[in-house]
Amino acid sequence: MSIEPPIGEHRLPARRALADDVYDAVLGLLMDQVIEPGSRASIDGIARQLGVSPTPVREALARLESEGLVVKKALKGYTAAPLLDSEGLRELFEMRRLLEPYASRSAAGVIDAETLDQLEQLCDDMHRSGAASRTGDDRFKDYKDFANQDAEFHRLIAVHSGNGLLADAIVRLRSHLHQYRIYFTHGVVDETSGEHEAVLEALRAGDGAAAEKAMLDHITKSYNRISESLEETGAQ
Numbered sequence: 001m002s003i004e005p006p007i008g009e010h011r012l013p014a015r016r017a018l019a020d021d022v023y024d025a026v027l028g029l030l031m032d033q034v035i036e037p038g039s040r041a042s043i044d045g046i047a048r049q050l051g052v053s054p055t056p057v058r059e060a061l062a063r064l065e066s067e068g069l070v071v072k073k074a075l076k077g078y079t080a081a082p083l084l085d086s087e088g089l090r091e092l093f094e095m096r097r098l099l100e101p102y103a104s105r106s107a108a109g110v111i112d113a114e115t116l117d118q119l120e121q122l123c124d125d126m127h128r129s130g131a132a133s134r135t136g137d138d139r140f141k142d143y144k145d146f147a148n149q150d151a152e153f154h155r156l157i158a159v160h161s162g163n164g165l166l167a168d169a170i171v172r173l174r175s176h177l178h179q180y181r182i183y184f185t186h187g188v189v190d191e192t193s194g195e196h197e198a199v200l201e202a203l204r205a206g207d208g209a210a211a212e213k214a215m216l217d218h219i220t221k222s223y224n225r226i227s228e229s230l231e232e233t234g235a236q
Contacts, residue, residue, distance in 0.1 A: 022056040023063055030069055030080055031140035041070055041078040068175035084176060086230060092176060093223040099170050100154065100219055103161035105212035108203050111160040119200050122153045126193050146189065153196055157203070157215075195221060 195218035202210035
């Protein structure tokens with residue numbers, strides 16, 4: 001599908017748009033499925049809609065390709081990545097269950113006080129973001145902060161695991177942000193925050209086994225929440 005102007009809130013103000021502004025706007029189009037999964041993401045169409053030149057749109061799509069949210073095909077340009085089906089979701093969380101609990105165990109006793117404070121701040125921020133976003137609009141702008149804070153919580157633990165390749169693998173698995181649309185709208189905020197706090201408590205205690213168990217518990221419950229949501233919406 002080609003994108004034509006204008007679609008209200010997804011149009012940027014009439015000013016010179018920074019690269020990050022354009023990236024955020026295109027990400028919003030993908031997350032709100034204005035550009036539907038599997039459909040064409042036209043550089044020229046998006047540029048017209050946002051009121052910018054094609055160059056920052058092209059740069060944004062290249063960045064989104066590296067994050068797994070769009071796919072570039074020869075002679076066809078960019079298309080929005082398809083949503084994960086139930087089997088893809090199972091495989092994604094199977095990988096997370098293998099990698100992230102081990103990363104949490106490895107980070108315990110090594111992670112510094114400053115990073116622990118950052119993790120605590122992220123937990124507090126997620127509570128506030130969740131409360132502020134309960135508008136019922138179900139738009140990406142309403143849960144973007146929560147999603148970013150959640151991703152940063154997991155990233156910080158991964159990068160303190162002492163294994164750069166492990167951290168890179170975990171960060172790349174987090175690129176499937178499509179699932180947040182389902183994930184966020186089913187009471188995830190309070191449950192996720194409590195699970196994160198259990199991981200943080202174990203990390204502060206330097207208890208590797210407890211950190212591993214808390215992270216495994218969190219990822220398992222996250223998978224169950226999303227699977228149940230898919231079943232409710234008939235998306236499997």
